[in-house]
Amino acid sequence: ATHSHRIPDFVKLAEALGCVGLRCEREEDVADVINAARAINDRPVVIDFIVGADAQVWPMVAAGTSNDEIQAARGIRPLFDDESEGHA
Numbered sequence: 001a002t003h004s005h006r007i008p009d010f011v012k013l014a015e016a017l018g019c020v021g022l023r024c025e026r027e028e029d030v031a032d033v034i035n036a037a038r039a040i041n042d043r044p045v046v047i048d049f050i051v052g053a054d055a056q057v058w059p060m061v062a063a064g065t066s067n068d069e070i071q072a073a074r075g076i077r078p079l080f081d082d083e084s085e086g087h088a
Helices: 010-016 026-036
Strands: 020-024 045-048
Touching: 010 020, 010 045, 020 026, 026 045
Parallel strands: 020 045
Antiparallel strands: none
16 A cells, blocks of 8 residues: 555644654655754654655554553663663
8 A cells, every 4th residue: 555545644644743754765765754843943843754564664663552661672672771770
């Protein structure tokens, strides 16, 4: 399915909530889209990055798990500042 058939359309959803919605469909446009987002200072920005269905996008939170179980790559979980100080 192309992005026009995706539900939800994150760009339209962002705009409906008063944010700026941007979409990046090509790897070569990533820097330009991020720079455009960083130039917006008056409202939140949501960027919808279109990637292949089999793309390994990290960090991630697997379906059915809590945000405390974020993974940076398969089997690897990042250390957060409070954990590195022995507060895990």
